[in-house]
Amino acid sequence: MRPYKTRRTIIGTVPHGADLLDALTTFAVNEDIKVGRITAIGATKHTVVAYYDQKSRTYTPLEYSGGMEILNLTGNISIRDGKPFVHAHLTVGDAQGKAFGGHLMKGTIVFACEIIIEEYEGEQLWRAKDETTGLFLWNSADIL
Numbered sequence: 001m002r003p004y005k006t007r008r009t010i011i012g013t014v015p016h017g018a019d020l021l022d023a024l025t026t027f028a029v030n031e032d033i034k035v036g037r038i039t040a041i042g043a044t045k046h047t048v049v050a051y052y053d054q055k056s057r058t059y060t061p062l063e064y065s066g067g068m069e070i071l072n073l074t075g076n077i078s079i080r081d082g083k084p085f086v087h088a089h090l091t092v093g094d095a096q097g098k099a100f101g102g103h104l105m106k107g108t109i110v111f112a113c114e115i116i117i118e119e120y121e122g123e124q125l126w127r128a129k130d131e132t133t134g135l136f137l138w139n140s141a142d143i144l
């Protein structure tokens, strides 16, 4: 476990038609945000998330065409392969209010999106392959 302090809070929008994951990643890289937190609400024109199958250790993509509400996006920024890396999960709702979600993938196209990013200062947090899960997890960050 590592303590962090907020360095700055950034509030903005992701442009209509942008790829949500690409936009967040580009912003994190351009601003050199090494550790951070992302939250967002808005709407998508097209949504691609994934489910991590723990047995096969592969991501299964789930695709939803058409407009959806972004009920919640929660994510973080840390270092993977030497550069800022965005890991985000997305919950979207359809016209009946039914919710779907998963691990945010490239291919999610923004209709409108309001984001708040908190950049933290503290020890560097980086991702490394975890043999137990097959995931790229934070290295030596267990709280217990």
Ligand code: ZN
Binding pocket: 087, 088, 089, 103, 104
């Ligand atoms: Zn994930």
